[in-house]
Every structure is written in C-alpha cells, then in structure tokens.
Amino acid sequence: MTDLTDLTISDAREGLAAKSFSAVELTEAHLAAIEAANLALNAYVLTTPERAIDMAKASDARIAKGKAGKLEGIPLGIKDLFCTKDVRTTACSHILDGFTPPYESTVTSNLWNAGAVMLGKLNNDEFAMGSSNETSFYGEVVNPWRRKGSDAPLVPGGSSGGSSAAVAARLCLGATATDTGGSIRQPAAFTGTVGLKPTYGRCSRWGIVAFASSLDQAGPIARTVRDAAIMLGAMAGHDPKDTTCADLPVPDFEAVLGQGVKGLTIGIPKEYRVEGMAPEIEALWQQGIAWLTEAGATVKDVSLPHTKYALPSYYIVAPAEASSNLARYDGVRYGLREPGKDVISMYENTREAGFGAEVKRRVLIGTYVLSAGYYDAYYLKAQKVRTLIKRDFDQVFESVDAILTPTTPGPAFAAGEKSGDPLEMYLNDIFTVTVNMAGLPGLSVPAGLSSEGTPLGLQVIGRAFDEETLLRVGQAIEDAAGVMVKPQDWWSTHA
Amino acid sequence: MDAKSENSNLIAGDTGDWEVVIGMEVHAQVTSNAKLFSGASTEFGGDPNSHVSLVDAAMPGMLPVINETCVAQAVRTGLGLKAEINLYSVFDRKNYFYPDLPQGYQISQYKNPIVGEGEVIVDLLSGERVIVGIERLHLEQDAGKSLHDQHPQNSYVDLNRSGVALMEIVSKPDLRSSEQAKAYVSKLRTILRYLGTCDGNMEQGSLRADVNVSVRRPGDEFGTRCEIKNVNSIRFIGQAIEYEARRQIEIIEDGGTIDQETRLFDAKTGETRSMRSKEEAHDYRYFPDPDLLPLELSQEFVDEIAASLPELPDEKRARFIADYGLTPYDADVLVSERESVDYFEEVATGRDAKQAANWVINELFGRLNKEGLTIGDGPISSAQLGGIVDLIKDGTISGKIAKDVFDIVWTEGGDPAEIVEKRGLKQVTDTGAIEKAVDEVMAANPDKVAQAKEKPALAGWFVGQVMKATGGKASPQAVNALLKSKLGIE
Numbered sequence: 001m002t003d004l005t006d007l008t009i010s011d012a013r014e015g016l017a018a019k020s021f022s023a024v025e026l027t028e029a030h031l032a033a034i035e036a037a038n039l040a041l042n043a044y045v046l047t048t049p050e051r052a053i054d055m056a057k058a059s060d061a062r063i064a065k066g067k068a069g070k071l072e073g074i075p076l077g078i079k080d081l082f083c084t085k086d087v088r089t090t091a092c093s094h095i096l097d098g099f100t101p102p103y104e105s106t107v108t109s110n111l112w113n114a115g116a117v118m119l120g121k122l123n124n125d126e127f128a129m130g131s132s133n134e135t136s137f138y139g140e141v142v143n144p145w146r147r148k149g150s151d152a153p154l155v156p157g158g159s160s161g162g163s164s165a166a167v168a169a170r171l172c173l174g175a176t177a178t179d180t181g182g183s184i185r186q187p188a189a190f191t192g193t194v195g196l197k198p199t200y201g202r203c204s205r206w207g208i209v210a211f212a213s214s215l216d217q218a219g220p221i222a223r224t225v226r227d228a229a230i231m232l233g234a235m236a237g238h239d240p241k242d243t244t245c246a247d248l249p250v251p252d253f254e255a256v257l258g259q260g261v262k263g264l265t266i267g268i269p270k271e272y273r274v275e276g277m278a279p280e281i282e283a284l285w286q287q288g289i290a291w292l293t294e295a296g297a298t299v300k301d302v303s304l305p306h307t308k309y310a311l312p313s314y315y316i317v318a319p320a321e322a323s324s325n326l327a328r329y330d331g332v333r334y335g336l337r338e339p340g341k342d343v344i345s346m347y348e349n350t351r352e353a354g355f356g357a358e359v360k361r362r363v364l365i366g367t368y369v370l371s372a373g374y375y376d377a378y379y380l381k382a383q384k385v386r387t388l389i390k391r392d393f394d395q396v397f398e399s400v401d402a403i404l405t406p407t408t409p410g411p412a413f414a415a416g417e418k419s420g421d422p423l424e425m426y427l428n429d430i431f432t433v434t435v436n437m438a439g440l441p442g443l444s445v446p447a448g449l450s451s452e453g454t455p456l457g458l459q460v461i462g463r464a465f466d467e468e469t470l471l472r473v474g475q476a477i478e479d480a481a482g483v484m485v486k487p488q489d490w491w492s493t494h495a
Numbered sequence: 496m497d498a499k500s501e502n503s504n505l506i507a508g509d510t511g512d513w514e515v516v517i518g519m520e521v522h523a524q525v526t527s528n529a530k531l532f533s534g535a536s537t538e539f540g541g542d543p544n545s546h547v548s549l550v551d552a553a554m555p556g557m558l559p560v561i562n563e564t565c566v567a568q569a570v571r572t573g574l575g576l577k578a579e580i581n582l583y584s585v586f587d588r589k590n591y592f593y594p595d596l597p598q599g600y601q602i603s604q605y606k607n608p609i610v611g612e613g614e615v616i617v618d619l620l621s622g623e624r625v626i627v628g629i630e631r632l633h634l635e636q637d638a639g640k641s642l643h644d645q646h647p648q649n650s651y652v653d654l655n656r657s658g659v660a661l662m663e664i665v666s667k668p669d670l671r672s673s674e675q676a677k678a679y680v681s682k683l684r685t686i687l688r689y690l691g692t693c694d695g696n697m698e699q700g701s702l703r704a705d706v707n708v709s710v711r712r713p714g715d716e717f718g719t720r721c722e723i724k725n726v727n728s729i730r731f732i733g734q735a736i737e738y739e740a741r742r743q744i745e746i747i748e749d750g751g752t753i754d755q756e757t758r759l760f761d762a763k764t765g766e767t768r769s770m771r772s773k774e775e776a777h778d779y780r781y782f783p784d785p786d787l788l789p790l791e792l793s794q795e796f797v798d799e800i801a802a803s804l805p806e807l808p809d810e811k812r813a814r815f816i817a818d819y820g821l822t823p824y825d826a827d828v829l830v831s832e833r834e835s836v837d838y839f840e841e842v843a844t845g846r847d848a849k850q851a852a853n854w855v856i857n858e859l860f861g862r863l864n865k866e867g868l869t870i871g872d873g874p875i876s877s878a879q880l881g882g883i884v885d886l887i888k889d890g891t892i893s894g895k896i897a898k899d900v901f902d903i904v905w906t907e908g909g910d911p912a913e914i915v916e917k918r919g920l921k922q923v924t925d926t927g928a929i930e931k932a933v934d935e936v937m938a939a940n941p942d943k944v945a946q947a948k949e950k951p952a953l954a955g956w957f958v959g960q961v962m963k964a965t966g967g968k969a970s971p972q973a974v975n976a977l978l979k980s981k982l983g984i985e
Contacts, residue, residue, distance in 0.1 A: 083556045096555065103549060105556060207556040213785035242558050243788055321785050324588050327599020328553040332652065343594055343650070370590070370780035379782060 004029035005170035006486065009074055009227040012173055016063055016073045023059035023073025027052050027117050030075045033492070034119065034171045040491035043156075043166040045080055045138040046088055047120035055117040062115060069115030071234050077172035079163050080121040081128055082108050082218070083207040087118075091209040092136040093126045095354025096335040105207025106239045107176060107218045114234040119172050123162030126356045127326065128183055128211045131428040133161025134419045135358040143191060143412050144169035144487045148453035151490075154412040157187030163221045164191040168487060174222040174231050178208060180215045181314055182407075182432025185444035188221050189407035189457025192446040192484035194474070195221045196228040199464045200439035201246035203232075204239030210325040212318040213244075215436040224483055225445060225474040229253035232467065248465060256468040261476045262296030264469065267400035271307035272431060274409065281406045281456065284447055288404055288458045291480035292473065300400055304392040307434055309385045314433040315426060316369050316382035322359075323366025329354060361422065390438045397463050402473045405431050407457035411450040431459060441467045445474045446484035455484060503623075504672035505713060508744045514713045515740040516720075517676045518668035520705040521683060522661045523693040524637070525568045531636050531660035532559030532602060532787075539699050543642070543653035551658040553597035558786050561586075565660040566790065568692040569609050569634050571800050572662055575690045575807055576629050578613025580797050584633075586787045590780040595639035595652050603663075605781045608633035609790065615666075615686065616809055617678045618827060627679050628667035637661050656700075662693070668707065668717065673736035677729050680704060681831070685808050688833045703727045708739040710747070718743070719753040723767050726760050735760040739767050811836060819848035828856055834870045835860075841877035846884050854884055858901055879904050882911035893971060896920050923969045926977070932964045933957075933977050944982065951984040 004026050007015065015021055031049050038044050052075065059073035083089045083101035090096035104112070112118070125135040132155035133141040141161040143154040145168065156165040160177035164187030167175050177184040179197035188195025196219045203218040210216060220231035233253045239245045268289060273282070289299050331337035331350030338349035355363065369378035396403065408428060418425045435442040441464070444457040458477055462470035505512040530537055533550035550557045573580050587605040610632035617625045639657035643650045664683065670676045684695040684702060695702050704727075709720035721743070723735045738760075743753050757776070758767040783789075806814075808830040815826040829839045829852065838859075843851040859880060863873050883900055886892045892900060892915055900911050900920065915921055923929060936957060937944050947953040954975075961974045 083554075089555070091555070099555070101554065101556075103554070205556070206558050209555045210786075241560060243560055244786065320782060324590050324600055324780070324782070327590060327592065328555070328597060330592060330594075330599060332594050333552060333597060334554070344592075347592055367780065370782055372778045372780075375780075375782070 003170070005033045007173065008224050009071070009173045009222060009230050010224070012074055013072075013230075016059075017068065019063070023056040023063065023117065024053060026073060027056035027075045027119070030119055030172055033169075036492040037169055037171055039493065041142050041144060041165050041169055041171070042139050043123055043141055043162045043169065043171055044077065044120045045090070045092060045123045045136075045162070048087055048118055051087070052117050052119050055112070059115050059117060069113065070230065071111060072115030073117060074115070074173050075117045075119050076111060077119050077122045077163060077166045077175040078108055079124050079160055079176050079178060081124060081178050081209045081211075082176055083209065084108055084118065084121065087121065089121065089209070090137070091127045092124050092138050093329075093354065093356070093359065094137045094336060095329045095350065096209075097354075099335050101207070103207060106204035106241065107208065107235045109207075110237060111176070111234055116234070122160075122166055122175055125159035125161065125183075126359050127209065127322070128159035128178055128180055128216075129322070129358050129362055130158040131182070131186055131425050132413070132415075132419060133158040133187070134415065135356050137356060140415055141165050142415070142491075144489075144491060145191060145412060145454045146487075146490065153415045154454065155190065155415055155417075157190035157412065159183040160187045160195075160221060164188055164193050164195070167191070167193045167221050167223060169489075169491060170486060174220055174227055176218060176235070177221045178211075178216055178218050179432075179436065179442075180211045180217075180318060181436050182429040184219045184221060185407050185432050185442055185457070185459055186428060188444040189446075189455065189459075190412035192455030192487070193221050193223055194225055194228045194446065194478070195219065195444045195457075196232055196467070196470075197435065197442045198232060198236060198467055199246075199441045200436075201244055202236045202441070202465065202467070204237070204242040204245045206239055206241040206245075212321040213325060214321060215314075215318055217436070225443075225471055225478045226254060226257055228443070228474075229257060229471050246465065251468055253467060253471055256472050257475045259472050260295060261292055261473055264401040264473065265298045265300055265399065266292050266473065267300055267302035267396050267403040269302050269304045269307065269396070269403060269405060271304050272405045274430065277406075278410050280451055281409060284456050284458065285404070285406050288447055288477060292404065292476055295476045295480065297473075297476070302396045302400060302403070304389075304396060304434070306385060306388045306392050310389055310434040310437055311426065311430055313382040313385040313389075314429070314437055315365070316378050317386065317437070319362040319366035320370050320379050321366070323363045323370065326355075326359070326363055358422070386437050389434055393434075393438045393440060393461075401463075401469050403461040404473070405459045405461065407431060407444040407459040411452060411454040411456055435461055440464055441470050443470045443474045445477045445481070447477055447481045504675070506710075506740060506744060508748050510748050512713060513710045513740070513744050514671060515673075515736065516668050516709045516711060516717055517670035517672075517736060518707040518720075519666045519670070519676065519679065520707070521664045521666075521680065522703050522705070523572075523664060523687055523695070524701040525565045525634075525660035525662055526692055526694055527562060527564045527568060527660055529562050529564070530658040531562055531565050531634060533658050535658065537659050541655055543651070544655065547654040547657065551597065551654055553599070559602060559784070561787065561790065562660065565634060566609070566792070567796075567800055568660075569632060569662055570792070570797055571690050571804065572664075572687065572692045573610030573613065573632055574797075574801050574804055575686050575692070576610070576613035576615060576632065576664070578629055578632065579611035580792070581607065581609055581611055582792045582794065582797070583607065584609040584790045586634075586784045586790065587781045588784045591777045593638065594650065595641045595654070595657065597639070597654065597657060601636050601638065602784055602787070603635035604633035607789075615679060615682055617675065617682050618823075619674060619678050622823075625669065625671075625675050625679070627669045630665040630667050632662050632664045635661050635663055668709075673733040673740075676706065676736055677733045680729050680732060682808070685831055685833070689805055689807055697728050700727060704732055706732060706735055706739075708736055708743070709753070710740055710743045718747075719755050721753065721756055721758050721767075723758050723760050724770060731760055731762055734765045735767055738765060742767065808836075815848070815852075819843070819852065821849065821852050825852050825856055828860070832870065838870055838877045842881045842884065846881060847888065850884055850887070851881070854880055858898070862905060874908065875901070875904055879911060886911055886915060890922060890970070891915060892920055892922050893967075896922065896967060919968070921968060923965055926973060929961070929965070929969050929973050930977055932961050932969065933974065933981060936960045936964060937981060947982045947984065954978055954982060954984060957982070
C-alpha cells in the first residue's frame, strides 16, 4: 500500500469508499507524519489528535452505514485564523493567548458537516499579516522545499504558510486558508500546491478572525486542482450571519473539471510584465500560454491600466480596516491582559506586549490614513482606485473568460531575506492584490520549478462567481505541467 | 417664529439682552425585541451581561447583521417627523477605545443617514408656536455600561445595552429658550410614543439628549457652542440650559470668550462642568463599515410603513378643535399622551365629544393628578366613564349625581347604570312627586312665599329646599319650572 499521506483527496475518498483503508488509519498516518515533521517545519501550532481520532471513528461509522459526506474521513489542517469550538484559536498572535472560542466558524462547520476530520491548527503570519510566515507569535514555518544543493531554510509564503507547508509536506490532505492580498495563492506558489481564493462572498467570513473585512476570503490549499474544487464545494455557501456572503447556490465545481479549455479566451495583461521580473518567471508565463493554446484556448493581450496603483491602494485599505478590526483586542474581555495603573495604560501595555512589529506597523498605517485631514487623500482615494481596478477587470472580462499571470514575481525566498524590509516584502503581493481589490476569484497552480529547483505558480483570475472557468483553466495547466511532486523529505525525524 | 416671540425669550445681562440658541441631539432607544445587529434581547433590567450575544461582546470573527425591525422603526419615525427618507444609507464605524465599547468602534451612520430633513411643531403653554427643523435621524449602536461602584479597585462592565439600537435625532439650532427646548423634547417624545418607535422612558435611559447651547446678541451670528452630554430628564434639560446660558453670558460680559467643549450636567448641583475641550476631542476615524453592505430600501417598503402610520398629535389636535369644538388648550392636554388620547377617543366615540372631554379632563385627570396616578393606573375604564356620560345624556342622572356616581365607581368599581339603579339615584322626573314636594315646602314657608313674589331671586332657596326634600334626585329643570309657575314669577 502506498503511503496514505501521499494520496490526493479524491484518491482518499475512493479508498475510503472501497474500504481499502479506514478513516482512522488515514488520520493516524497523518498524525504520525505531523509528529515526525513538526519540529522541523513548525506548520502546526496545535494538534488535536484525540479529537481527530474521534472524528475519524465517526466517519468510519457513517461510511459503514453508507451515509458518507462529501469529505468523509478526509483529514484536514485548519489555519489558526478560523475559530474552532473548544480548540484554542489565536490567529498566531500573543494577544489572543489562550483564547478558546465557544463557537465554530461557518466554513469549518461546513467542513465537519461534510465529514472532514480536523488534525489541528496551522501556523500563519500574525493576524494574517505577512508574506513569509515570519510574523507568527509561534515562530516561522519552514518550507519543505529547499534550493538545490542547499540546506538553507526557505519561507513557505504567507500568510497561510502553515497551510501551504503542511499540504506540500503531506501533513494533511488539504488545508483551509484565507487570502486578503495573496495569502492563499502566494504560499501555494512557493510550495508547489494549488491555492484557490474564491470570489469575495463565496465563503462566509463568520468566525474567521478578521484582518481586512472587505478583502478577506477563505479558500482551500490542496495538492491538485480537483482537490481544491472538492474542498471549495464543501467550504462555500450562503450564510445569513455574514451580510457580505452571497446568496447563491454552490455549483458542483468538480463537475466542470473534464470540460477542458477549448473555446475559452484567456487574457494576458501587459501590465503584469513588471520591471525586473525574473526571466524564468517570464518563461513560465509563456509556457502557460503555450499549454493553454495547445489545449484549444485562444490567447489575447489585454490591458488592466490601473494595476500599478493596486499595491499602494491595497496597503491603505487593508491596514485601515485592520486598525479598526483589531481595536477589540484591548485586554478587557479575552486573551492577553497586561495590567496598568489605569485603563488607558492597561490598553497600552496589553497592545504593546500582545502585537508583533508587523501588526503594529499596519495598525499605525491604518490609523494614520483614516485620521481627520488624511482620510480624503488616502482612504477615499484608495477606494476610488479600487473602483477603477474593478472597472479595468469588468472591461477585460467582456472579451476574455479568464486571465493568466504569474502568481509571484519569483520563487520562495530564504528566511530572513526580506523580513527586514517591509516594502520588499509587500512587493511579493504585486500580482495577487488586484484580485482582492476587485473581489474576484484567483487560482494558483504549480507550473514548474525554478532554476533553484523550487516551485513556481501560475495564477488564473476569473469573473466574479465564476470559479468554474477558473478550475477548468487550472486543470488544463495541471494536466500539461503534471501534478507537482512531493519535495524530498528532509524534515521527518524518522527519515 | 416671528421677531416678537424671539424677543420674549431674551435673557437680560449686565450689558444688555442676550439670546440663547439651542440645538438638540436626542438619542431614542428603538422599540424592538432584539438589538440593532444581533439577536440578543433588549429587555431592560436583566442581570448584568445576561443579554449579550457573541457579536455584542465583539468576539473574534463575529459579524453584524442588520435587524430589519429597527430599520422599519427608523423609517416610521422619519415619516412621523415629516422627514425625507433616504433609500440609500450607509453604516460607518466610529472608532474609539472605551471598556464598555467592546468592538473598539460604534456602528453608526455618518455621511449617509437613513432619514434626512424634517420638522416638529411645538406649541407652548403661552400659545407660542415654534417649528423646529430636524437635520437628520440616524441609526446607531448603544454602548455598554461601566460600573465603578462594585469594587474598590476595579471597574466592571455590563454589556446588556451594548448594541441596542438608538435613533439619534438631530435638530437644527432653532430653539431659543429652555421652555422651548423642554417643549420640543416633550413633543418629540409624544410623537415617538404615538408611532410606537420609542417608549420615551427617560428614567430607564430610553430617551436622552445632548444639548448644544450658545448665546449671542439678538441678530448677531451664532456664538461658540458647548455641548452638554447625556441629559436624562426634561426638567434637567431646562436646568442645564438655564445654567449654561447664564454661565456663557457671564464669561462674555466679563470680557472672556467661550471655549468649544463638551460639558456634563450635574443633577445634584444643577450646574454644568467641563468634560473635555475641543483639543481633547476624539478623532473618530469614521469610515464605512466593511462588514455591512449599504442599506438600500425600496420605495414600496417605505410606502407600506407610511400607510400604517397612526394619526399623529398635530392632526388629532386639529381635528379635535375643528370637529369637536374643543379649545386648543383642552386639545393639547388630550393629545399630549397617547394613553390619554386613546382613552378620550374611546369615551368620545358615539357621545358628545365636548362633554366627554370635560369629564376626561376635569373629573378624571383632576382625580388622577390629586392621587398621583397615571391614566394607566386609574381605576375607571373608558367604558365606565362613558357609561356615566350616557346616564347624564339620557336624563337618568343630573350632573351633580354623576359626580357622586364617579366617586363610587372610582372607589368601589362597578357598572354606573347598575349603581344608579341599585342605589336609587335616578333623577325624579315624575312631576306628581316633585309637585308634592314643592307644595309641601311652600306650605311650610308661607312668609318666604310672600317674599318671593317681591324678590324672584328667592326662588333659588326654594329649589334648594325641594332638592333637599327629594334627596337631590329631582330634575332641577322640572323643579324650577314648577316653582316659577306656583310662585307666580317669571
């Protein structure tokens, strides 16, 4: 029997249905893999083995009764941004020390209702603020991929670095993640996994620790396009508890995967050919264009003229919302409290000790751009730019069905390489933030290896609520590129 | 408002007359079972933190969902204030830190409120009428409550009120005296109660006012204003304005200037004191709440509410004067409370409205006042009072006996007709019986009979004697007619 942790979700689903193995066996294999790997990778901040085994047993019972759900018995990792009932949830921030929610997020509830098994909580950048998973209070996550001939640790991307590393290193079959400016797609690209950021409003935000409410969206990281489709189908759906969640039926995402891309028109936006882009990224892009053309798609050059304003506008809107969303962490009701001589000094001491440097930076930026006298020049202007970015996409989508771009300007970088320079770090989101600003769906699919032997991803951008076309294009790329191989295991204590 | 009425409100200072200019921000708790953005109860008086949802406590990942009832109530109030209803409005975050504000921001409406300009007509006892412009009405969340008296070192927080829906009703600076301001709040409260959108209970904090006060020389530009926060009774509003106007006048007359600031009213001393200056004012960093979509209403939604609006005090007052011939004063007394007007209209239905008004105002309200009761606590139902009025109307009892019947019903209860029947209080209209009594009185007082022929005024004495002899039950009209003919006087 092959290693159970190396299965895809769709394989595992078949194996469980055929009773080739049990859900308990599948879960135990993953718990063992986590046990062996976590010291080196630090992907999980908390494991829930007893709960996992109990859930797996319940899955086996339902499978035996022929009542299996869509994700029955599938072991998943959950980003620590998702509130999980009776399981510590901290958004990897010191300020939420010991916080154990008495409620379950809608997305994870949907997963458990579909029969999925929770292995534990995955590491992420503190409050999802970061592109390298170096800002977590629980320490850095290490990318299972290494450069050829080097032992130097690489970052797994961020903010969903625990999710991407765990999926790539076979520490779960799939993981939940969230994406505010690229936090699903960039880590997926850095780890050779598939990351799907759905349309804003496709998944409920209820119970997910908020970073920037108008940009945050939950989605899956998995090892194949099909697995991402299966997971999204279970995560998505209308939720009356989130006013911004769309009241639309959830399509059968898996059903479209065989449809190919014949007849589709794919746009290639010239503004994404940024200065200083690595030749291998340009080559990867051309390769993607060639694959899709060969598969029967028509490729068309398009223009998204306001692209260059997206990143600066994003770094106004997201911190503005974050500065307000994070005001509730005041030491009064839950999490960390650092006493002070009066209530103001208690606030100051708590927030000083509780927030890391990157979170503080964004709270400061956000507070500044919303201040009287600056609001019009920054926040209001950024919102106007946002409208223009949306309009760019609307116009392009009149003549194309999807857009193809690189996911990131380069492959995974070394730990510490960019953490000293926030601007350098922010530039990593240059291809992904536009999608959040416009509320559109974006998919990152592994498309090859860099000259250093590390994964690279291509991004497909679609129309709002048209994840189906996105998945068809993604499938075509995956078919051409081949499913990304498992990185060589250097991390397991028994390896 | 004409120049004359303005002048009558001037305040005399040492250096001449001053005019006070007042604008009000009234916070009215929306009548609704659930809070503005959560399903938690709004009931008053629960144990601390017993009406708190995860949203109200601002737990991580919680999201607000608008309560449609509160939106309908705001629209209803807007229509009652003859105001423009904005079909598009936006909820904004007002950011500041306070322990009883769990989110670290209040969800309010800043640039785009749900209700725009309207007006309230205020009639004062003096007969003066002021039309107060309404600037806007917006929906917002209430904060919780900090409790500082529970522990020597620590403060506690009760979040029961956190997230309760408030309507902030902002007036234009159209008020020129404390009397006007008090009358405005009373009238606003009456309108809200008619509409059923706020119970107006100031003791429980359902209605409170921020009062903006400035002074100027008549005809000058507006002066610098001070805002007196959270005044929670109509009497205090009057006191706060009087004190604050005097304080400002004194400062200016002493050569000083007014600092724009927020002040607090101290009910114990009747004074206002500084809370924070303009420099200390918060920068609330308002921005549209990204958790909530803009509120878009259909015209049909507004029209449906408009169709269900009750007759409001101004319309009722006008109708009572025009159709019932009531005096403006009586009409004002009746319409000022919804319970009173409902009671009156029940008594008046199918009866002489003027007589009904007399009985409600003079007998019922008089008695309620004397006993310190409100109309809801009074022991006489509108049906009982209507029964008494009916007995007068059909001649069964005289007005005098009716007052006795009113007393009996007040203390013992019961059906007025039955009481009259059982206790033999029916008016005697049988001429034979009355004639017998008249004859007896005349026979017993021959000297007075003789005098009466000279002095017709003495007839009154005979009426009294006959009434006495009949135990007050004789019809006074019948006694009068008989006496006049038998005494031979006209």
